Amino acid sequence: MLSVILAFFVLILATYFLWNSRKRQQRDGEPNIVPYSIPYLGRAINFYKDPVKFLKECEEKYGSVFTLFMGGQYFTFVTDPFVQHIIVKEKKVLRFRNCLPPVLKHAFDYYPTAVDDEMMKLTHHYFQGKPLGLLVKQMNRNIQKWILDGNQGDAGDKWETVGLLSLVQRVMGSASFVSLFGENPKASDTLDVQRQLLNFLTVFPSLLRGLPLSLITRSREYRQDLWKSLTKSKVTKRKEIFPIIDEIVTLHEQNGENKLLPKRLLPVLVASQVNTNPSSFWILYYLLKNSEALAAVKDEMEKVLQERSKNPGNNFVCFTKEEMETMTTLDTESAINESLRLSISGGMLRKAATEYRLEIPDYGQTYTIRENDMVLVWTQVNQMDPEIFEEPEVFKYDRFLNEDGSLKTNFYKDGKLVKYAFQPFGDGSSKCPGRYWAVLELKQLVVNMLLYYDIKLIDSQEIKMDKGRVGLGALNPTKDALMSIRRK
16 A cells, blocks of 8 residues: 555656656747746735735736746736736737637637627627716616615615625616616526526636636536526517627627527626726715715715705716716726725736737837747736835825816826826727726716715724735735615
């Protein structure tokens, strides 16, 4: 028995040394490869534990362009804020679209085709411009319907204790789903979809990182539950569907791909809520923790209401898209931006379609990126850079406002403008087409919650961010925040 165990360990050691001897070696002109000793994982553990700290440490040792091996893939990071624009604007060789096929197949079980290109065009059309105004109106109505139907705080003037995260998941989840996919004949059906989606979102990060489905508990079950709720027969029965969903259904009919409809609608549903829920939590949490910020937001709301000669009550008070844009404290460059700056963990990813030469004229440097390697601009490093944002760990609701109250868009380091100081929705080919709706959703939630509720946090303890979604957008809180709430 002992000899068998020894033979087993010898085999493992021999395999390890063979793997170690065949690891990629840095060639002339290539970025430094950060040393690693764990097969497949590489430096993933160090990275996901604290990406900003780890990347800064790598930058100090290996320069601002270096390569990390993580999850069986080589990633070249560019951390110099004055070089990152070269990566983002390169379109011929460094492509975001080349990153998508394996992700879509693993997470949603389909490969992209020309239908996906047409869906992207629809997304740009309906989530920007005039159609967005209709969606904003529907979203506001559905948030207020949830509130005024007595779903929360309907016990007279009595205070109730609820979890902030669980509350925003119910409000935003229901309102967002109904605004896009329409109202189910049975209210319980919408609740079922939301429950299924929350289940799926617990395994979604593991799916995006490529872990085998067999190792992700119930991932197939959660996905199949949602597919059943997104079939053509289920979708077309709902009332007041947002036009983009109707067009997606028609697009699949025209291309004879009705069987793929649920699989393509699932990423639409996921994208509409995966970052909205945690982002909603953090903006309300920071406002409730900061009395000055909360007072400023309430003051802006009151001014808009006075101009319209309307008072809060049990009737719909619909702030239009234009009216919300006048609320500079709540605008994208102020309190919401500051909340996103603190809670968004991610970057802009590209894949080298062929070998790529990264030329940096200002420094007289050239780096060679191998074909199929990933290139990452990790914008969170900029967001937490004290030379760009003073006291970066502190929530400052007016950080994105100039002294005259106008929006502040320019931030500097060493006296030079930093183009990607803050980029929560990406840029270039990976820029989020739903970014305008995402911000307006957050505004609508804040406005309606403060309009109809008295709210105060119970938890005085600081809530930290869960690193489970590092690299995938807004981070979840490590625990829910208890608060007291009552209807006005």
